Amino acid sequence: MKAFENFAKGIIKENPVLVLLLGTCPTLAVTTSVSNAFGMGAAATAVLLGSNVAISALRKVIPDKVRIPSYIVIIAAFVTIVEMVMHAFVPGLYDALGVFLSLIVVNCIILGRAEMYASKNGVGASALDALGMGIGFTLALLAMSTIREVFGAGSWMGMSIPFVSEYTVPILKEAPGGFFVFGCLIALVNKFGSHKPKKEFTCEGCPSFGLCGGKCSVNDGGSGEESEAV
């Protein structure tokens, strides 16, 4: 049961895009079409799964001082693998995703999960966490891209939809439309989501927490609530 909860939390309760607000850049960029969104979601999930498993397996070996460089090397390796495989087997999708594929390396979701979860938990739990988060990311992208493609271009997965295609709202395909849909989806999830984000969203979730122990927020006159939460 705990395993299922571990897996399911990323889908709605702690959805990386709509609740934790991570990975916003690719979310806005690739959600102009459903096929691109699906490709990006699948690529990010594969990287997330690979890096979470590898980091979790190596968590006791990697010294604290070099953990961030080590995580980045591991994540970059998986991104490059996904890139090479995609270039070889799905060249159309590889061309469509362009630079955003390489930018998965700096996607906050991947590094965030490595630091917050995989480095502290076992391989199985980390794999489930990665799958849940990856699916949550993909579903958020699919929801956003469906709205943008259907109402912005009058099609879904490139297939034209009768009637709707005659009354499109082209701004939805542009950046302002992306922000608008993104905002609406966040509002919906906040309204109907059963739980607020957990305290991983606080100071403890910061990649530098291990070094400063939450002192920075006190010194900077930062949020007292966050310090107490730590």
Added chain:
Amino acid sequence: MKNDGIKSIIVLGSICLVVAILLSSINYVTAPIIAQSADSAVKESLKKVLPDATDFEEMDLPDGSPETVTGVYKDKGGSGYAVTLSTSSSYSQSPLTFTLGVGTDGKITAVEITNYAETKDFGSYPQSFVGSDSALAGVDEDLATGATYSATAFKNAVSDAVSVLITLGGVNEGEKTEEQITEEIMVASLPGAVDSNGKIRLTETDVKIEGVTSAFKADNGVGYIFIGEYNGSKLICAVSASGGVAVYDMDANVVPDVDSAFVENMRLAADFSAIVEKDAQAVANVLSDGDMLENIEINDHFGVVTGAYKSGEKYYFVAHPFGYSDTMTITVAVENGVISTFRNSGELIQKSEYYEGFELDEKAYVEGIIGKTEETLTDEVVLISGATITANAVKTSIGDVFKVYKEVSAK
């Protein structure tokens, strides 16, 4: 503490090593597939332009082939050739790539665009090449309005492709139509009526002269072109506003012994009263008080300069090149080989010509031209970023002015 540092180095180094081995082994597997898929993308475009082809054989490109031609493929079944091309339009960063199918008769059978990144759609322009041979007759340049740079680059690339095939002995040179030959001679005989895209801009006029079948007036008023018959052969006669007359035959050779009455009739039929009046007005606008003006005759000039005047040591010239949307009237004064006045009637550049973000300080631009000689007036001085057509018009005008200046000042 020291051990921690060493451990960190060993762990990070080992991770990097494992990652490097992993990536190189995956690259070993995927690289041939990626190369194969790029190759099959090319093959696919070959198949699209020559659907009846059985198998393709890549041919060696001859030495000195243009860079635009990236590959020539021959159908082993003998249906024709496919040429892959890549050209830069200098408008867009991304190259324009396409594949051309050419039949054994030298005629273009199909055009397949594989990459096109200009903002304005090409429309049906590329397809207008289908059916033409190396002479490129029947190409409709009006179909590419708004994508001029790419259209020119495209046409040049097609010419390159066909010329490489001719060099390889694959196809024979195509015959130019009479219409094409006539246009080429018209361009050569009256260059002043040619716009910055290399197209001659004429309007047919109704002139009744014995032996003349059609008459055209240049849209910028710099001359007339008459097409007629003399002693049973077709002739093309250019009459320029500055008084020059030249007669060509259909081999583009000058015909010297044409009946003077026939030529005189054409000279009289060419009405230049409007441009003469415009020139006098343009010069009057730049004259200082009390300057006495003398009209100078120019011999055999067919460029954009239509009028020349002299006041003391100063020579005034008026030119009418094609601007961005209208004919310009540029007045240039030259004194001892140095430009002393440069003026365009009205605003030099229309706002609509600029790309967004560009704007010219016209006063500084004109000041940059004044004081220059033919040698010191470089392309950098004339260049206007974001307004190429106007810059070309200025360059043509000043070039023609110096040509005429040399002739009249030597007298």
